[in-house]
Amino acid sequence: MDKRLFTFCLGVSSIIIWPWLPSWDHWIPLACLSLISWRRRPMLACLLLGFVWALCYSHWQLSWLQYPTLFERTQIIAAQVEAVQSHAHKNSKLIVRLSHLNGQALSPEPRLLLSWQSEQPPPQVGQSLQTITQLRLPHGLHNPGTFNRSRWLLGQGITAQANVSSLLETSVTTIPITLDRRARWVMALQQHTQDLKAQAWILALSVGDKSGLEMDDWAMLRGLGISHLFAISGLHIGLVAGLGLLLGRVLERVTGQRRYGVLLAVGLALAYAWLAGFSVPTQRALMMLIFWLSIMDWGRFWSGRRILLLTVSVLLAVNPWLALNHGFWLSVLAVAALLLLAGWQKRTSLWRLQLGLTVLLLPLVMLLFGGLSWLSLPANLVLIPLFTLALIPLLLLACLLLWPAPSLAGEVFKLLDVLFNGLMAGLHGLNELASPWVWLSAPQLGLGFVLLLLPLLLLPKARSLILLPASLLALWLLPQPKWEVRVLDVGQGLSVLVTQGQRALLYDTGNRFPSGFNMADAVILPLLRHLGISQLDYVVISHNDQDHSGNRDYLARTLPIGQRWGTWPAGQQCRAGQKARWGELKLRVLWPVNLSGHSNNDSCVLHITDGRISVLLTGDIEAKAEQGLLATQQNVQAALLLSPHHGSNSSSTLAFNQAVNPNWVVHTAGFGNRWGFPSSEVLARFESQNVPQLTTGEVGMVHLVADGEHWRLVQHQRPGAWYDRLNTWLQHTKPLE
Structure with a gap:
């Protein structure tokens, strides 16, 4: 079986x-x-x-x-809010269940991710809404070492996205606002804790609402390796079930009846899982608990392995897309590791289990999060007993008292506020003082996996396994190219990384949004860590448009930067004729000659060459600047060209294209952008020259390697699995009639 x-x-x-x-x-x-x-x-x-x-x-x-014209025009949608990821009004993210599209009922009802872009408070969990919006495919940026958003969205069951700035007036009167019991309980909990500094931690641990946690909080949890303490899962469900068993045993002795323990354990675990919104970790833990208690009450014996396999099979049978969820596999493998350790160790203890769990899960943590925490083991040895014996029982007691004795529940919440404030202040201080999280580059990850695999060679009949670490070492020792160009996928914006080994030049920094989301944290810094680059020799800012310079100051505070060219508050302004030698490469500024006051046409145009092959970085220059560039420069030829202004028809004139005479053209345009970049006219001009063209929004990051007198493209198509290319799948399907 x-x-x-x-x-x-x-x-x-x-x-x-x-x-x-x-x-x-x-x-x-x-x-x-x-x-x-x-x-x-x-x-x-x-x-x-x-x-x-x-x-x-x-x-x-x-x-x-496949609904006709689904992504080509606005749609009228009616949906119910299932989750609110952020409560910052205009920056809220709503996960909704779509019931009607243009008045037509849908089956199955798909899940959507809505970005709330209104000054008005967003709808709350359980409320119904109706609005007009433009739907988008679940698409994510694609760069090595960065978060795979496409996979994450489908792992949550989300098959479309949209921006919402307002609701239809009729929705308020004609669509009833329905709140289920859990939503009312959560609202009561929010009201009772709204004046507490530790409200975010209380909500995270009680109902699984982590939207109140700040970036610093997540950095601390990751740094100390304790994020799992706030993901309601086996630890929390097991504790609640244990309390139910204990109370049940007492009732059994008093009444002489059996099965009180099993019923109370399952009942309390169900209540806690319901309060937490039946998240994936709670589903897994709850199902394992029910299977185990049922088999135990039945008088049979099943191994923990079989119960785990049965649980995973049922969950995947109900929702196969759980396989795309990293958190699902992390929780499953954690249970598998505990079962393995329990079988190995004759005497179990907390520190032995935690040490074994840390070692066994280390490869997965390194692979998923790109690093490791050297403080994870001691932090968990202290905090797991504290949460198990004090914080979680107190929190559950306060939640149970919320309706029958709200004043008493308030006193317990005040005690929890004191405990959490002191604890979290200490943990934040420890994280800042020790900096325990260590980011690992791709070569370091490879070497780490080799070291972790070496002990396997001691197993009997395991000599063939030596091929795996040997192949990883061989890849690590391969000669590296002299220089490379990576045109990053930063949506509708621009950022280019030029590298010579571990030396790097960054041209533009992508966008930064009012919500706090930015291309530095999402793309640039993860990629630099992936490549093992800790500083930048040059950062060139072409001009002050937000989609080019949005992360300029943030990167200056985050990384050591050598030379600053372009529109820096304190740096070397770009002027035609400016030159520099950078390693084996020559840097030459071709434009502007004089500032015109037009932001786009004053973009810093940078030519980089090794004497045999070159790249031309053009910013957002338009036709007028292209004409001036041709009039003032004798040679603008480059084998690789970044099309000016993201492929806008205001740029890439025929004369300019012919003068550059590129072998490759890259358009830095976001997927499905509202301006229609790159324009069909620009695409036609380059097609007439038989020049291969790539668009970052379609293929992801464009990586080219200098190979003598030619550029070698590392990846011709958007890499990844099917969920990274849903637009391609749709183009090859017949729309529903």
Whole structure:
């Protein structure tokens, strides 16, 4: 049975690496093959069954995206709010369940992510809304070492996005605002804790609402390796169930009746999971608990491995897209590691379990988060007992007293406020003082995996495993190119990284938004860490437009910067004729000659060459600046050209294109941007020259390597699995009639 469950989970989980989404009708031959092989090869049959179910589920959930003109014009949507990710009014993110599209009921009801862009307070959980909006595909930026947003969105069941600035007036009167019991409980909890400094921590630990945590809070949790303490999961559900068992045993002795313990344990665990909104970790923990208690009450014995496999199988059968959720696998593998440690150790203790868990999960933590915390083990040894024996019981007591004795609940909340304020102040201080989180570059991660794999060679019949660390070492020792150009995928904006080994030049910094989201934290800094680059020799800011200079000052506070060129408050302004030698490369500013006062046409145009091959970085210059550039410069030829102004028709004139005569053209335009960049006219001009063109919004980061007198493109198509290219999938499907 265990092998069949495992292969079913493997078949569903293969959805993570599918290069494309097979067509709907593939399920028929695969299902027939599964039935044929059921008797002789049951494991193969279960594998195919999992694959078929993941395929059918994906097409079922995505079928509504084929609605005619869904992404071409505005739509009237009616939905109910399921979650609010932020309560900062204009910066709120709402996860809603879409019930009607243009008055037509949908089945299944898809989930949407709405960005609330209004000064008015956003709708709350449980409320219904109706609005007119333009829908977008769940698309994310694609750069090495950065967060895969496309996968995260589908892992949450989100199949479309939209911006909302207002609601229809009729929605207030004609659509009833319905609040379920959990929503009312959460609102009561928010009201009772609104004057407490520790409200964000109380809400996170009681109802799973982590929207009140700031960036510094997340950095502290990550730095100390204690994020799992605020993700309501096995630790919390197990504690509540344990309290129920204890109370049940007392009742059993008093009444002489059996099963009070099991009923109370399941009841309290269900109540806590309900209060936490039945998140993925609580679902897994709750299901394992119910299976274990039911089998124990039944008088049978099942191994922890079988219960875990059954739990994972049921969860993936209900929602195959859970396989795309990193948190799901982290929690599953944590339980698997605990079961493994329990089998290895004759005498269990907290420090042994925590040490073993830290070591076993280290490769996964390094892979998912790109680093590790050297304080994780001692921090968890202290905090797990504190949360288990004090904070969580007090919090549950306060929540239970919220309705029958609100004044008494308020006193408990005040005690929790004191405890949390003192504890979190100390943890923040420890994180700032010790800086325990260590970011790892790609070579360091590879070397770390090699060191972690070496002990496996001591196992019997494991000599063949030496090929894996040997291949990783061989890749690490390969000769590196002399210089490379990476045109980053920063949405509608510009940022280019030029590197010579560990030396780097950054041209423009991408956008920074009022919500706090910025391309420095989302793209530039993760990529630099991935490459092992800790400082920048040059940062060139072409001009002051926000999508080019938005992170200039932030990067200056974050990284050591050598030379500052362009529109810096204190730096060397760009002027034509300015030159510098940078390692093996020559830097030459071609424009502007004199400032005209026009921001775009005053962009700093930078030419970089090694004497054989070159790149021309053009900022946002338009036709007038291109004419002036050709009039003042004798040679503007470059093998790689960044099309001016993101491919706008106001730029890339035919004369300029012919003078540059590029072998490659890159358009730095965001996916589905509202300006339609790159324009069809610009694309046609370069097509007439037979020049290959790439758009960052379509293919992700464009990475080119200097190879003699030519640029070698590292990736021709957008890398990744099918969920990174949903737009391509839609283009090859027939819209529903």
